Amino acid sequence: MQIEDFLELVQHRRSTRSFKNDAVSSEDIYKMLEAARWAMSGANAQPWEFVVVDDTSVKERIIASWPETRRETFDIEQTRLAKFRHPNFYDLEVSPAFKDASVFIVVLGDRRTYQATVLAGNYLWGEGGTDATYLKNIGNATFLLNLAASALGLGTQWVSANRVWGEAIKQVLEIPDVLDVHTLVAVGYPSSTTTNGHRRPLEQMVHHNRYEAQKYRTAEDIQQFILELREQTRASYDRYTKKTSK
Numbered sequence: 001m002q003i004e005d006f007l008e009l010v011q012h013r014r015s016t017r018s019f020k021n022d023a024v025s026s027e028d029i030y031k032m033l034e035a036a037r038w039a040m041s042g043a044n045a046q047p048w049e050f051v052v053v054d055d056t057s058v059k060e061r062i063i064a065s066w067p068e069t070r071r072e073t074f075d076i077e078q079t080r081l082a083k084f085r086h087p088n089f090y091d092l093e094v095s096p097a098f099k100d101a102s103v104f105i106v107v108l109g110d111r112r113t114y115q116a117t118v119l120a121g122n123y124l125w126g127e128g129g130t131d132a133t134y135l136k137n138i139g140n141a142t143f144l145l146n147l148a149a150s151a152l153g154l155g156t157q158w159v160s161a162n163r164v165w166g167e168a169i170k171q172v173l174e175i176p177d178v179l180d181v182h183t184l185v186a187v188g189y190p191s192s193t194t195t196n197g198h199r200r201p202l203e204q205m206v207h208h209n210r211y212e213a214q215k216y217r218t219a220e221d222i223q224q225f226i227l228e229l230r231e232q233t234r235a236s237y238d239r240y241t242k243k244t245s246k
Contacts, residue, residue, distance in 0.1 A: 009151055014197060016155025017097040019188035024102040028152050029054075029187065032105070035148035041137035045116040048141040051173050053104040061172045062104060062184070066096050069165035084226060087234040098157045098186030105145060106169060107183040109138045138182045145185050155190035158183060198232050 033050055041047065053059055070092070077089035088094065098104070114134045122130050142158060149156045161169060166181035175181065204215060217225070 009147065011197065013147060013150035014155070014190075015157050016101075016186070016188070016190045017157060018191045019098075019100040019102065019155065019186070020191045021100065022102065022189045024154060024187055024189070028149075028154065029103055029105070031152060032145050032148040032154075032187070035144045036141040039137070039141035039144050041140065042121075042133035043116040043118065045113040045134075045137060047110045047113040047134060047137050049108040049110065049179065051106040051108065051175070053106060053173070054102065058172065059104055062169060063096060063099050065168035065172060066165060068168065069162055070094070070096075072164055073162065083230070084223075085230075087230060096159075098159055098184070100191075101157070101186035101188040103187045105185040105187060106173060106175075106181060107138060107142050107145070107185060108175065109134065109180040109182050110178070111180060112178065135182075142183050142185060149185075149187055153189075154187055157186040159186060198229075 029052060033052075036048065036050070037046075039046075039048070053062065074089050074092050077085055082090075111134060117133050121133055127133065127136070146156045146158060160183055161181045169175070169181045169184070170177070170179075207215065
């Protein structure tokens with residue numbers, strides 16, 4: 001693969017929030033999983049496991065467990081000023097955007113594998129704290145799942161599982177208590193094209209030999225950046241909300 005081809009793939013990938021009913025082949029799913037299997041991990045700990053959910057009745061049980069976690073997140077999101085609020089949380093009664101996906105891939109983590117990593121990481125905090133390497137390991141695998149799906153012409157939605165929903169998913173899928181539920185990756189064929197691919201210009205985030213002070217963003221700059229993000233994404237969320245909340 002040439003670097004231009006790889007950059008095109010990365011730039012083409014989008015989060016899908018509306019899926020067709022078309023089935024995704026087991027062959028494509030396992031190609032995605034094979035990509036994820038080769039993710040980077042600290043000390044090659046490979047803490048990930050995957051539950052592939054394509055049975056309609058099991059998917060429906062997972063979807064049914066989602067509103068409780070949304071209710072908790074919605075209540076917290078209301079503490080923000082409305083202009084900074086995430087566009088998906090203006091209304092409580094919204095169907096999950098991932099509900100029509102052909103397949104759910106639930107990404108699990110086995111924290112016991114963290115014993116493979118350098119012990120000092122538990123004491124000399126860096127890169128985000130004592131869990132940082134473990135969480136990055138899972139994130140690496142999840143990212144490769146999404147990227148591989150894009151290479152296959154599929155759409156995905158990376159759906160984070162908080163504590164409440166993670167426990168509910170464990171019950172549905174009979175997952176052992178010792179494992180963590182990190183993410184649900186919804187996989188299917190997109191029913192619409194997502195065009196929002198805004199990224200900050202590279203020259204704004206790259207520094208040479210030192211931190212270039214003129215590129216430093218103040219608190220006001222960050223607030224303005226968030227407001228601009230909201231404007232860019234609100235239309236797609238509003239379109240989805242209006243379609244699913246009737």
